[in-house]
Amino acid sequence: MWMRSVYSMLLGGTLILGSALAGATNPWEEIKSTSSQAPASIGEYTNGCLSGADRMPLRGEGFQLVRTGRDRHYGNPALTGFLTDFSAQVAGQGLGRLQIGDMSMARGGPFSYGHRSHQMGLDADIWYAQDPRSLQRPLTAWERDNIAAKPLADAKDHLLIEANWDDNVPRILRLAAEDPRVERIFVHPTIKRKLCRIAGKDNDWLRRIRPWWGHNYHFHVRLACPKGDTNCVAQQPVLNEPCGDDLDWWFSDEFYALLHGTAPQQEKPKPKPKPPMPQQCTQVLHSP
Numbered sequence: 001m002w003m004r005s006v007y008s009m010l011l012g013g014t015l016i017l018g019s020a021l022a023g024a025t026n027p028w029e030e031i032k033s034t035s036s037q038a039p040a041s042i043g044e045y046t047n048g049c050l051s052g053a054d055r056m057p058l059r060g061e062g063f064q065l066v067r068t069g070r071d072r073h074y075g076n077p078a079l080t081g082f083l084t085d086f087s088a089q090v091a092g093q094g095l096g097r098l099q100i101g102d103m104s105m106a107r108g109g110p111f112s113y114g115h116r117s118h119q120m121g122l123d124a125d126i127w128y129a130q131d132p133r134s135l136q137r138p139l140t141a142w143e144r145d146n147i148a149a150k151p152l153a154d155a156k157d158h159l160l161i162e163a164n165w166d167d168n169v170p171r172i173l174r175l176a177a178e179d180p181r182v183e184r185i186f187v188h189p190t191i192k193r194k195l196c197r198i199a200g201k202d203n204d205w206l207r208r209i210r211p212w213w214g215h216n217y218h219f220h221v222r223l224a225c226p227k228g229d230t231n232c233v234a235q236q237p238v239l240n241e242p243c244g245d246d247l248d249w250w251f252s253d254e255f256y257a258l259l260h261g262t263a264p265q266q267e268k269p270k271p272k273p274k275p276p277m278p279q280q281c282t283q284v285l286h287s288p
């Protein structure tokens, strides 16, 4: 069951979505204004939309937006509120200034590239590294779109880049993981392994920190459905041990076969057809 979800992540994720939308225009990417409806996250993290979105300011206490040219810095007010509080805590503890990348589009919805989730304004990507320029002054528009992120892990070789490690990273992640609004945080598996080694027995906070593909430059914070958002589909809570056996799979022969594309072909199930979006999303798309 779990393997199936990994395959569907690989097969049914960005690749399929990308090809389905290639050539056709994606109305969720076309519309640049938020809807005038009340704020709500509707559907699922990987199939949903966002009404009454809030736009994150360019810079504030403890944060600076990056990649603003993509226009993906909208969220449920619960998300912008969380990011504001979390960043202020980061600054207050002398942990620098977070660089916040993609959140959701103005009305949420699916992307033609880059993400499978981030569809209902409850997901945000935050860089592990902090650019020294951003600590001193607001980044220019060019810098926001062009400064390079520093990877903490090498995704191809599946190795942690020790030279880029920063001792503030576990402290920052712990602040987020212990916030009751947070549902899960995704990091590269080698980063999770390092966090487990550092934490030792004091690891309960690592339960919500999940190893996942594609998180070598940034961690991904996902909030739980806000109270009152009755059309928001909650995920199963994480019940695994904080640093249990499930991490081992990411260093198993089976994983390396998938990483290197040498897994037996016949094991891969056909990608499931994409389910329709929740009905309310049609109203969100067409609302003034």
Ligand SMILES: [Zn+2]
Binding pocket: 115, 118, 123, 124, 125, 219, 220
């Ligand atoms: Zn993400």
